[in-house]
Amino acid sequence: MLVKDIMVKDVVTVSPLASLREAMGLMRGKKVKCLVVDKQNPHDAYGLVTYTNILQTIVAEEGDIDLLNVYDVCAKPAITVSRELDTKYVARMMVTHDIRRLIVTHENELVGIITMSDIVDAILGLVDQQ
Numbered sequence: 001m002l003v004k005d006i007m008v009k010d011v012v013t014v015s016p017l018a019s020l021r022e023a024m025g026l027m028r029g030k031k032v033k034c035l036v037v038d039k040q041n042p043h044d045a046y047g048l049v050t051y052t053n054i055l056q057t058i059v060a061e062e063g064d065i066d067l068l069n070v071y072d073v074c075a076k077p078a079i080t081v082s083r084e085l086d087t088k089y090v091a092r093m094m095v096t097h098d099i100r101r102l103i104v105t106h107e108n109e110l111v112g113i114i115t116m117s118d119i120v121d122a123i124l125g126l127v128d129q130q
Contacts, residue, residue, distance in 0.1 A: 003090055004083035006122040007104045007112035013038050016047065016071035020054055020063070023070050027051070036103060036110060037074045046103050046110060047076030080105045083112065091119050 014023050014035040023035055037047030053073045057063040063073075080103045081090055090102065094116055104112035 001087045001122060001126075002083070003081060003085050003087055003104055003114055004112070006087060006118050007083065007114045008118065009112045011036050011110060011113050013110070014049065014070055016040060016069065016074065016076075018070045020057070020065040020068045020070065020073065023049055024054060024065065034101060034113075035070075036078070036113065037070055037076060042108075045077030046080065046105075047071070047074035048078040048101065048103065049074040078103050081114070082106065087114075087119055087122065090114060091116075094119070 012026060012030045012032050012035050014026055014037055016037050018026075027033065027035060034048055034050040037049055039046055047070075049070050053075065054065075057068060057073045058065065079093075079099060081093075083104050083106050093099065094102070101113055101115040103110060104114055
């Protein structure tokens with residue numbers, strides 16, 4: 001099974017210049033736990049912003065969600081994998097490095113996102129078919 005077979009293709013993105021309030025509103029409106037942070041130019045890297053990043057900033061650093069931008073708190077560069085990669089390698093990478101989600105690319109462009117839940121759901125689907 002390849003990454004492209006189970007990845008989520010409908011990825012919600014956000015500008016790195018968006019405020020944390022805008023990002024949180026987008027997350028709530030789209031009912032997602034993370035956003036992919038857009039590249040600023042073709043040679044830039046994608047980033048990820050999650051509820052955890054935002055909460056750490058608000059609580060630990062007493063950050064103001066109107067004054068801080070997404071680029072202040074996002075994980076960048078985010079780890080990316082090819083859509084053509086076998087999911088067993090993705091699962092191994094996630095477990096070994098304690099990673100919950102990865103950005104999926106094709107020719108260095110965003111095509112999806114894959115999470116541990118996506119992989120587990122796919123495995124359970126295979127078990128149900130037997």
